[in-house]
Amino acid sequence: MTGRLRQPTGRYGGKSAEERQAERRRRFLDAALQLFGDSPGYRGTTVAALSEAAGLSTRQFYEQFHTLEDVLAALHLQVNDWAEQAAAAALARARDLPLAERAAAVFGAYAADVTSDPRRIRITFVEIIGVSPRLEEQRLERRSRWVEFICAEAALAAERGEAAPRDYRIAATAFIGSVNGLLHDWRAGWMEATLDEIVDELVRQLLAILRPADWRPGA
Structure with a gap:
């Protein structure tokens, strides 16, 4: 072995994993305020549409919400x-x-x-x-x-x-x-x-x- 693998610090782009998760959650909620609170409303919104409005993926949606x-x-x-x-x-x-x-x-x-x-x-x-x-x-x-x-x-x-x-x-x-x-x-x-x-x-x-x-x- 040439050396030990470095343990991940959990930081990316200057933000911790927790900070990135909090930011994604906020983006989903901001997008939901627009879609649920305006058009098409909660009943007309899909996970895919919400994720697109948040600028995130459906995989990231399910990391935050069920x-x-x-x-x-x-x-x-x-x-x-x-x-x-x-x-x-x-x-x-x-x-x-x-x-x-x-x-x-x-x-x-x-x-x-x-x-x-x-x-x-x-x-x-x-x-x-x-x-x-x-x-x-x-x-x-x-x-x-x-x-x-x-x-x-x-x-x-x-x-x-x-x-x-x-x-x-x-x-x-x-x-x-x-x-x-x-x-x-x-x-x-x-x-x-x-x-x-x-x-x-x-x-x-x-x-x-x-x-x-x-x-x-x-x-």
């Missing part, structure tokens, strides 16, 4: 994560403001993020519906996180004497449905309004839930 449903699931989570991060950041900045201003800041940030790209709306509110029991469970789980978010903030507002103290779970679930439906319809062009007007309406609805007619501050 099925197209896995891609849709990952994309749905990513879109929701972006919206959650926007809302959380807005809440952190507005934490010491009065309730109405806090709500306006949070829903303004959420609405701006969700509606910034019509493809995100379609992924969240259209393409995910009716695909499989697994994705329906995921959709409901992510919605429940928003319900918990609203309930937690309602409880804090009640502690501050800004809202009526009660269990808001049912009301929060109904309100989330209103938020999703209103933003979807607005982004689809089914109503004439500015995004600020949409956010103002959502804040009014939330305040009406938190402050019923017979409630008085500090009661």
Whole structure:
């Protein structure tokens, strides 16, 4: 033997194997956002078409995902994560403001993020519906996180004497449905309004839930 074979370092083009895998995954998700969120939609997309749009091979697809449903699931989570991060950041900045201003800041940030790209709306509110029991469970789980978010903030507002103290779970679930439906319809062009007007309406609805007619501050 003339010498030992060198062990592979796992680096190519200055990137580690993990970095290359992460980049490929991102490219598949970016391509899925375009194809699933625009045309032809999730149900009209094939693995070959997605791979071509990502500039990668089908072999590389199966290194990252098992099925197209896995891609849709990952994309749905990513879109929701972006919206959650926007809302959380807005809440952190507005934490010491009065309730109405806090709500306006949070829903303004959420609405701006969700509606910034019509493809995100379609992924969240259209393409995910009716695909499989697994994705329906995921959709409901992510919605429940928003319900918990609203309930937690309602409880804090009640502690501050800004809202009526009660269990808001049912009301929060109904309100989330209103938020999703209103933003979807607005982004689809089914109503004439500015995004600020949409956010103002959502804040009014939330305040009406938190402050019923017979409630008085500090009661």
